[in-house]
Amino acid sequence: MATSGGDPQRRKTTQGGVSGARGGAHSVLVRSEKERWSSFPMGQRLMGPSRPSSSTFLLQQIIHHRHQESEPGQEETESLAMGEEEELMDSEESSESELLNLEGEFDGVLREEAVAEALYHLGRSGPGTEQVFLNLTLSGCDLIDISILCGYVHLQTLDLSVNKIGDLSCVSCMPYLLELNASQNRLTTFFNFKPPKNLKKVDFSCNQISKMGDLSSYQALTKLILDSNAIEEISGLELCSSLTHLSLAKNKITTISGLGELPIKILCLSHNQIEKIVGLEQLRSLKIVDLSYNQIKSLQGLENHDFLEVINLEDNKISELGEIEYIENLPLLRILNLLKNPIQEHCEYWFFIIFMLLRLTELDQKNIKVEEKVLAVNKYNPPPEVVAAQDHLTHIVHSVMQPQRIFDSTLPSLDAPYPMLVLVGPEACGKRELAHRLCRQFSTYFRYGACHTSRPPYFGEGDRVDYQFVSEEDFNKMINMGKFILTYNYNDHNYGLSRDTIEGIARDGLASCVHMEIEGVRSLKLTYFEPRYILVLPLNKKKYEGHLRRKGLFSRVEIDFAVSRVDHYIKINQKSPGFFDAVINADDMDAAYQQLSQLVQEYLGLGEDTAPRLAPPAGVKTPSRKVKKSVRGSCDVMDSTDRNFFMRLWTRFSTKKTPMEESSIERQYEAARQALMGKTPPHFTLLFQRGSVPAPLDNTHYASVSELQKIFEICEESFKIPFKHGWSNMDTHGGKYSELFHSCPWLKELPFESPRINDMKDDKSLKAPQKMSIQYEKVYLPHRRYTISLMTHPGSNIKPSLPPIPQGRRYNSS
Ligand SMILES: Nc1ncnc2c1ncn2[C@@H]1O[C@H](COP(=O)(O)OP(=O)(O)OP(=O)(O)O)[C@@H](O)[C@H]1O
Structure with a gap:
């Protein structure tokens, strides 16, 4: 027993003996109530235990009562009482009706026998000197008077839930009490007992408490449940410096106050009349907040709670999507409930909330799927690849919906792209x-492709010279008619490269030269066009900014945006080697042009002998036809398709990386080496450490026709072996390709780089098994290796140079 004196074990056993069989049902009740206590719910208690259990206990009480009344003549009466008990226990059916009558007679006074039945968990007393029962559960016993508990000083856990208790003063005698559950009683007063020093958990939910008192003496309190009372104001908690869980659901609170800087982690204020989230500012540890079923219109007040994980705001008055901004930066927020709020009526609601709060795992009691997060991001802030894909898709769909037209000059085919x-x-x-x-300068090769734009022309800009200026309406019409290859909206103006523009240039037998922002490039890369991309970058940002300012065309914001994009371009170039074919520093326009011109000559494979025939850079005009002829020369005998076919074929068998690729790989290795050594090289070093921008191919590497011929002979052989039947009759030197080579004088002009046959021979990885013929070793393995290397080497660019300008497709305008 938990009284101060006597042997608790012995007394409990003795009293158990007195109670005899009547204790059985009650023990079950005791256990289940014990489990309920351990869960100690935040919200409202469940209703009391089932009637039969309570009635059985009541029965015991009544019997005991009668037993006392019948004194003196104890023995006689005792046997009578026992007889009555047996009688009652035997006839269960008749006892049901009788019980109802007997219940009315129970005076609600707790007696020692009942206590004895409800005690459990034998352990050491607070001072550690005795073995005592530490826990007592008397839940659902219709108790009114529990003053007998004054004697149970060693109790540590006391469950008095679901009774009719109005006075808890007996708790004053329990200095070791840790947990007290007095929910569903008739308490009107708040903590009307001397504070047990270590009282940690108290549940006073479902009582009639209307006012909170001063709890400064209850400093050990960690959990306080006061749900379903009549409290109007939160007060008296200021010094409860250990309080981490406070629940005041179903009260009459209108304003959150009195919480100060308490270390509360779980706060439940649901079913009140709160209109504003105030008074939580200092609750820095808040993790779970339940403000459901209130009148809250704004989420303001939750913004600085960095530990918040769960917010329940079901059934409030939040209506604006913008309110989410108050909680968008909460780094740990995982669960949000906005059910039954007007905000749910927004058509964008679901994806907008997911987008704003990407960390959420549950919204409105539904798990958020990964696909939904992806959709939300693609909807509200699509990554550049998605924007490009959407742009591409739009133009493809619109063009497919139009009457089909063949763009024969830029048509994608087996041969080299336009x-x-x-x-x-x-x-x-x-x-x-x-x-x-x-x-x-290269007027015989290139023509400027003027994009369409809906922006008005700046002073000095010529229509069709710089851009093709159209109205917004016309621009949209063009989109709907599938006219564009790509579009991009920059600073609220539309820009678009039209298919007709490129086709028109191609029909004149010229290559197109266009300019655009990176977004346009991303979209263009999705088409069948395979242009060369040259990044033109002003590295001196100050100078660039000054240049933009002096132009007088741009607002401050526009200038800042443009300047900020310099770093954006640098990052792309660093992160995706090979994305651009070359980079040019645009700080000095003349130097930049020199580099560009040099680069283009190298791309075109124009040697010193051909360069002078180009138009002079300073605007001196040379008749273009003449130049065209001299450059093309004997190429005219060959259709461009054949010529391009060889280009393609060549690139497939070429092993050597372009200097661009080599230096890109070298830069990556260098960056990795330096990173390992703890150095981070500055952006520009990485970008421009090669000094002047190298051409993708060096003229000195161009293959002679004879070298090329050898390679194609090798190819022939390599095809011969696996596909013997189709090729067996073909003579190695007199075969199809060899013949073709003799009739292709233009090959001399192609900017091919020859794979070194000797290198191939030296390469150990190419050693063939003994049985293979020497021819096979020479031929088949290298071929196989090239194919593999082409397929597996990331970033490998199969275009050895800017493809040749088609001739055969040219239309005669005359
Ligand atoms: N079709 C397009 N797709 C993507 N970007 C484009 C397209 N057409 C033009 N742009 C780019 O939009 C940006 C804004 O155009 P704007 O006419 O204001 O600049 P700009 O004077 O042409 O710039 P720059 O002299 O560098 O070419 C420019 O960077 C331009 O290259």
């Missing part, structure tokens, strides 16, 4: 000027 040069870079970095100069 040649295009794209200058990429931030706004007004000078790429347009470079493109114009280039097209003037």
Whole structure:
């Protein structure tokens, strides 16, 4: 027993003996109530235990009562009482009706026998000197008077839930009490007992408490449940410095107050009349907040709670999507409930909330799927690849919906793609000027492809010279008619490269030179065009900014945006080697043009002998036809398709990486080495450490026709072995390709780089098994190796140079 004196074990046993069989049902009750206590719910208690259990206990009480009344003549009466008990226990059916009558007679006073039955968990007393029962559960016993518990000083856990108790003063005598559950009683007063020093958990839910008192003496309190009372104001908790769980659901609270800087982690204020989230500012440890069923209109007040994981705001008055901004930066928020709020009526609601709070795992009691998160991101802030894909898709769909037309000059086919040069870079970095100069100098090769734009022309800009200026309406019409290859909206103006523009240039037998921002490039990369991309980048940001300012065309915001994109371009170039074919520093326009011109000559494979025949850079005009002829020369005998076919074939068998690729790989290795050594090289070093931008191919590497011929002979052989039947009759030197080579004098002009046959022989990885013929060793393995290396080497660019300008497709305008 938990009284101060006597042997608790012995007394309990003795009293158990007195109670005899009547204790059985009650023990069950005791256990289940014990389990309920351990869960100690935050919300409202369940209703009391089932009637039969309570009645059985009541029965015991009544019997005991009668037993006392019948004194003196104890023995006689005792046997009578026992007889009555047996009688009652035997006839269960008759006892049911009788019980109802007997219940009315129970005075609600707790007696020692009942206590004895409800005690459990033998352990050491607080001072550690005795073995005592530490826990007592008397739940659902219709108790009114529990004053007998004054004697049970060693109790540590006391469950008095679901009774009719109005006075808890006996708790004053329990200095070791840790947990007290007095929910569903008739308490009107708040903690009307002397504070047990270590009282940690108290549940007073479902009582009639209307006012909170001062709890400064209850400093050990960690959990306080006061649900379903009549409390109007939170007070008296200021010094409860250990309080981590406070629940005041179903009260009459209108304003959150009195919480100060308490270390509360779980706060439940649901079913009140709160209109604003105030008074939580200092609750820095808050993890779970339940403010459901209130009148809250705004989420303001939750913004600084970095530990918040769960917010329940079901059935409130939150209506604006913008309110989510208050909680968007909460780093740990995982669960949000906004059910039954007007905000749910927004058509964007679900994906918008998911997008704003990407960390959420559950919204409105539903798990959020990964697919939903992806959809939300693609909807509200699509990554550049998605934007490009959407742009591409739009134009494809629109063009497919139009009557089909064959763009025969730029048609994708087996042979090399239509040649295009794209200058990429931030706004007004000078790429347009470079493109114009280039097209003037290489007028026999390139023509400037003027994009369409819906922006009004700036002073000095010519229609069809710089852009094709159209109205917004016309631009949209063009989109709907599938006219564009790509579009991009920059600074609220639309830009688009039209299919007709490129086709028109191609029909004249010229390559297109266009300029655009990176977004345009991303979209263009999804098409069948395979242009060369040259990044034109102003590295001196101050100078660039000054240049933009002096132009007088741009607002402060626009200038800042343009300047910020310099770093954006640098990052792309660093992260995706090979994305651009070359990079040019645009700080000095003349130097930039020199580099560009050099690069283009190298791309085109124009040696010193051919270069002078180009138009002079400073605008001196040379009749273009003449130049065209001299450059093309004998190429005219060969259809461009055949010629391009060889180009393709060549690239497939070429093993050597372009200097661009080599230096890119070298830079990656260097960056990795330096990173391992703890050094981070500055951006520009990485970008431009090669000094002047190298051409993708060096003229000195061009293959002679004889070298090329050898390679194709090798190819022939390599095809011969696996596909013997189709090729067996073909003579190695007199075969199809060899014949073709003799009739292709233009091959001399192609900027091919020859794979070194000797290198191939030296390569150990190419050693064939003994049985293979020497021919096979020479031929088949290298071929196989090239195929593999082409397929597996990431970033490998199968175009050895800017593809040749098609001739055969040219239309005679005359
Ligand atoms: N079709 C397009 N797709 C993507 N970007 C485009 C397209 N057409 C033009 N742009 C780019 O949009 C940006 C804004 O155009 P704007 O005419 O204001 O600049 P700009 O004077 O042409 O710039 P720059 O002189 O560098 O070419 C420029 O960077 C331009 O290259």
